Amino acid sequence: xxxxxxxxxxxxxxxxxxxxxxxxxxxxxxxxxxxxxxxxxxxxxxxxxxxxxxxxxxxxxxxxxxxxxxxxxxxxxxxxxxxxxxxxxxxxxxxxxxxxxxxxxxxxxxxxxxxxxxxxxxxxxxxxxxxxxxxxxxxxxxxxxxxxxxxxxxxxxxxxxxxxxxxxxxxxxxxxxxxxxxxxxxxxxxxxxxxxxxxxxxxxxxxxxxxxxxxxxxxxxxxxxxxxxxxxxxxxxxxxxxxxxxxxxxxxxxx
Amino acid sequence: xxxxxxxxxxxxxxxxxxxxxxxxxxxxxxxxxxxxxxxxxxxxxxxxxxxxxxxxxxxxxxxxxxxxxxxxxxxxxxxxxxxxxxxxxxxxxxxxxxxxxxxxxxxxxxxxxxxxxxxxxxxxxxxxxxxxxxxxxxxxxxxxxxxxxxxxxxxxxxxxxxxx
Numbered sequence: 001x002x003x004x005x006x007x008x009x010x011x012x013x014x015x016x017x018x019x020x021x022x023x024x025x026x027x028x029x030x031x032x033x034x035x036x037x038x039x040x041x042x043x044x045x046x047x048x049x050x051x052x053x054x055x056x057x058x059x060x061x062x063x064x065x066x067x068x069x070x071x072x073x074x075x076x077x078x079x080x081x082x083x084x085x086x087x088x089x090x091x092x093x094x095x096x097x098x099x100x101x102x103x104x105x106x107x108x109x110x111x112x113x114x115x116x117x118x119x120x121x122x123x124x125x126x127x128x129x130x131x132x133x134x135x136x137x138x139x140x141x142x143x144x145x146x147x148x149x150x151x152x153x154x155x156x157x158x159x160x161x162x163x164x165x166x167x168x169x170x171x172x173x174x175x176x177x178x179x180x181x182x183x184x185x186x187x188x189x190x191x192x193x194x195x196x197x198x199x200x201x202x203x204x205x206x207x208x209x210x211x212x213x214x215x216x217x218x219x220x221x222x223x224x225x226x227x228x229x230x231x232x233x234x235x236x237x238x239x240x241x242x243x244x245x246x247x248x249x250x251x252x253x254x255x
Numbered sequence: 256x257x258x259x260x261x262x263x264x265x266x267x268x269x270x271x272x273x274x275x276x277x278x279x280x281x282x283x284x285x286x287x288x289x290x291x292x293x294x295x296x297x298x299x300x301x302x303x304x305x306x307x308x309x310x311x312x313x314x315x316x317x318x319x320x321x322x323x324x325x326x327x328x329x330x331x332x333x334x335x336x337x338x339x340x341x342x343x344x345x346x347x348x349x350x351x352x353x354x355x356x357x358x359x360x361x362x363x364x365x366x367x368x369x370x371x372x373x374x375x376x377x378x379x380x381x382x383x384x385x386x387x388x389x390x391x392x393x394x395x396x397x398x399x400x401x402x403x404x405x406x407x408x409x410x411x412x413x414x415x416x417x418x419x
Binding site for chain 1: 270273274275276277278279280281289292321322323324325326327328329331383384385386
């Protein structure tokens with residue numbers, strides 16, 4: 001019996017795990033059902049004035065976003081032109097799939113969530129996951145109708161990042177604490193300041209470039225240490241988001 | 256007497272336990288509340304293994320644990336080992352355990368779940384480098400305090416459905 005516990009650390013039993021998870025995942029849907037029902041009830045019995053107010057804020061939000069996206073289209077065209085001039089490959093748009101969080105693994109030592117899309121929607125292990133405000137995590141196992149996402153604050157998770165202001169590269173590792181990432185092995189001389197926005201650098205090939213990861217909360221330089229301790233607050237709403245985006249690698253089309 | 260009567264009751268209670276084990280706390284509930292999640296499956300399996308040792312097999316307990324591993328994303332076989340060894344200990348002493356008062360049973364539950372949590376924390380530390388936390392003592396405490404209620408509830412279910 002201990003054999004399996006040992007084997008699982010070598011990664012040979014991944015297919016078995018996915019089968020087991022496929023059998024077990026309906027329990028998550030069952031456990032989530034009270035919340036789903038409550039959500040349904042709330043949407044049925046909401047007051048008209050509330051709805052109107054919500055509608056108005058959403059419309060304003062859309063207006064702001066369309067404004068930004070108009071600029072974005074122009075900027076992207078310009079960027080592509082410049083890239084062509086430089087002779088480097090243009091960036092391809094990413095396909096996204098919206099998934100809903102149906103379960104949170106109630107383990108105090110690790111941060112994982114279950115989402116309601118799995119192998120049936122074409123999800124594969126290792127795909128990055130975003131929410132509305134930033135990087136959320138990555139897919140670690142895929143069952144037929146659900147998959148498991150490791151959050152970026154889990155202490156087994158790390159993501160290559162760069163500072164949005166000047167492109168200083170580093171690696172943001174999870175700490176196992178809910179609202180805290182730490183940059184690993186930052187030299188004391190690195191140009192990282194409080195309030196800097198960190199985005200994914202795309203190095204390592206797993207995460208796409210340019211998605212926000214977090215904001216630097218504090219930079220602590222200890223005289224005895226060769227490294228600065230940089231604490232980052234993740235931008236994604238890790239404990240609140242109900243809907244997440246699973247990113248698909250762009251299909252390269254032959255010209 | 257049909258030997259399979261009431262098997263569905265046992266299965267339903269175990270399914271219930273699994274659901275409670277992964278039940279998400281509502282948004283905005285304090286984080287420390289999560290540390291006091293009792294190990295539902297162990298408690299309910301303990302009851303059935305004590306009352307009906309001929310109905311709960313080691314293999315069944317092990318597969319139950321495999322499902323739990325799938326649910327919680329823990330190393331495969333960890334919960335299987337825990338549940339099966341739990342069942343074995345209960346088998347070994349079920350006659351004595353039945354004679355105990357509920358409070359004495361609480362003591363037994365305390366020791367067993369403490370051992371299970373220590374093994375679990377140790378394995379997780381080795382397998383996925385998870386740090387030891389004091390959360391496991393919260394689980395031990397809440398499970399022990401919950402045992403009398405689970406015992407009385409399941410006893411009532413058992414006598415009313417007459418599972419043999």
